[in-house]
Amino acid sequence: MALKSFALALVMLVFVGLDAGATNDSHSHAQLSFSPMQIRATAPGMPSSAAYVSIANHGDAADRLIAAKTVVARRVEIHSMEMDNGVMRMRAVDGGLPIAAGEAVHLAPGGLHIMLMGLTTQLAADSQHEITLVFEKAGEITVTATVKRPADITPTMPGHNMSHQSQ
Numbered sequence: 001m002a003l004k005s006f007a008l009a010l011v012m013l014v015f016v017g018l019d020a021g022a023t024n025d026s027h028s029h030a031q032l033s034f035s036p037m038q039i040r041a042t043a044p045g046m047p048s049s050a051a052y053v054s055i056a057n058h059g060d061a062a063d064r065l066i067a068a069k070t071v072v073a074r075r076v077e078i079h080s081m082e083m084d085n086g087v088m089r090m091r092a093v094d095g096g097l098p099i100a101a102g103e104a105v106h107l108a109p110g111g112l113h114i115m116l117m118g119l120t121t122q123l124a125a126d127s128q129h130e131i132t133l134v135f136e137k138a139g140e141i142t143v144t145a146t147v148k149r150p151a152d153i154t155p156t157m158p159g160h161n162m163s164h165q166s167q
């Protein structure tokens, strides 16, 4: 009996330890890591904006970005951009964005992005806002995003282009 509760205490310790590790570094959680998230700055009255980030899956199981939320937008969607009869159109990604094991997905201007709609505040350059990403397996992970002028938004992973590719 005593041995059993010792084992249980040990298991709990391990979980607490993992938890502490996760809170020490907001850019890594479970098997996922993130580049610094960037949000496109808005002029007063602009209703929407977009956020960009690269998500790398270092684990051996696929995960999926299924939603995102933030207090600065009433509605958040994961969008792709596709050419449709010569016109670039945005559309919501059906069923979430898969992130295969050992691969990275890049959300960047002109391609995949986190669409922030119904902004509750003007997004001024250099301000910071939390965005919570919801993953099928990793659960909710909140990252701090920095607002940047459109010209200052950098590709999120130097050395990688915006296509999906293996690490």
Ligand SMILES: [Cu+2]
Binding pocket: 050, 079, 090, 091, 113, 114, 115
């Ligand atoms: Cu969009």
